Amino acid sequence: MDFQVFIITGLSGAGKSQSLRILEDLGFFCVDNIPPKLVPTLIDLCLATNGKISGLAVVIDIRTENFLEDFKEMVNTINSKNIPFKILFLEADDEVIVKRYNETRRIHPLLREGKTILESIRLEKERLQEIKTFATDIIDTSQFSLKELKDNILRILSSFNSSVKPNFLITITSFGFKYGLPIDAHLVFDVRFLPNPFYDPKLRPFSGQTEEVKNFVLSKKEARDFIEYVKDLLDFLVPLYQEEGRNVLNIAIGCTGGRHRAVVIADEIFSYLSQKYNTHLFHRDIDKDRNITK
Structure with a gap:
């Protein structure tokens, strides 16, 4: 298949890491929590492998400084390269994300700015509102099993290439x-x-x-x-x-x-x-x- 770029962003706790692992199983070269400014350079490095890397998947996290401005610049640069890409925005209900954080005992990236984890989630939603407008696909994972998440990612990838199948x-x-x-x-x-x-x-x-x-x-x-x-x-x-x-x-x-x-x-x-x-x-x-x- 031709070189493809899959950008994952969205709410913390909505399934970004799980999505990246699914794409890794599908043969994508995967990088977690990369600053948007570095993505175009990473694309060039992948292209320089002469087909050894046929797809790049990255997770972009809100913790990056100048997140919105850098994200816009990244999208414009990728567009100028005429490379097929998708931007997947993941979201979930507040209560579901709170439950996931309680189960994993992880710390929300904006907790220091919010008084509670629920306030941190709502703050993140507010900051990502404009980023969401760039998304080619939006998935609410509130009621998703891991298999349902994988099925939806495969559905999205089918617009890249109808023959996309998991590495089995x-x-x-x-x-x-x-x-x-x-x-x-x-x-x-x-x-x-x-x-x-x-x-x-x-x-x-x-x-x-x-x-x-x-x-x-x-x-x-x-x-x-x-x-x-x-x-x-x-x-x-x-x-x-x-x-x-x-x-x-x-x-x-x-x-x-x-x-x-x-x-x-x-x-x-x-x-x-x-x-x-x-x-x-x-x-x-x-x-x-x-x-x-x-």
């Missing part, structure tokens, strides 16, 4: 149950029901990455059927995980020692999913206890 990563890990489950696994498949190459003295020294072991495992109908069932299940599940807002899905495939059967099945599933998704493969236990693995 699938990791496939083969492992041995004797060494413990991968603690970060979301889906676990147990392939210990398959015939074990360990009990063939000729195959025992080899791993599941060799043709000898691979042919042994895949020659069994139950192995081939299992792979097809898992493919169908993942075709059903993965889009639902994406729709739910997950950015990473960790799939673990285990046999007793993690050297033979799990490796073969993991390789097959990886070969299938990598045609559709950004997929990484990791054989965690393939080299552990080579001589005694079962």
Whole structure:
């Protein structure tokens, strides 16, 4: 996609930091709490990477001195560069922001100027009133879940590029149950029901990455059927995980020692999913206890 700039501003406690993290997951280079005067220079630096950085997202905070004047100057400079940009203004009800500050125990940036946090919020609203007129999009996050915030940001980004989608990563890990489950696994498949190459003295020294072991495992109908069932299940599940807002899905495939059967099945599933998704493969236990693995 062409280089894009996404500027986030608005009320403190309305979700600016969460929005920045969402944009980071979408592949934007992100900078929090940057003075408006520095944004044009940062854009030039990103452009100088010759496409390595395809998008810049920044949060601009009211704590910056000469905030209004510098913000106007920044907008004019970006306009002169003919670069697509969005200005997202986030707001929320006073009571919601007070509750969020009480929960996080953070200090409102204007608390020193206001006698209470509620007075500080209202003071900030007053100072940001003109900035709000520059916004291309305004979101009230009062009743938003994190997923709803992400959905709205994706909707806004679709005007940049209709193909914008979250970066979604699938990791496939083969492992041995004797060494413990991968603690970060979301889906676990147990392939210990398959015939074990360990009990063939000729195959025992080899791993599941060799043709000898691979042919042994895949020659069994139950192995081939299992792979097809898992493919169908993942075709059903993965889009639902994406729709739910997950950015990473960790799939673990285990046999007793993690050297033979799990490796073969993991390789097959990886070969299938990598045609559709950004997929990484990791054989965690393939080299552990080579001589005694079962």
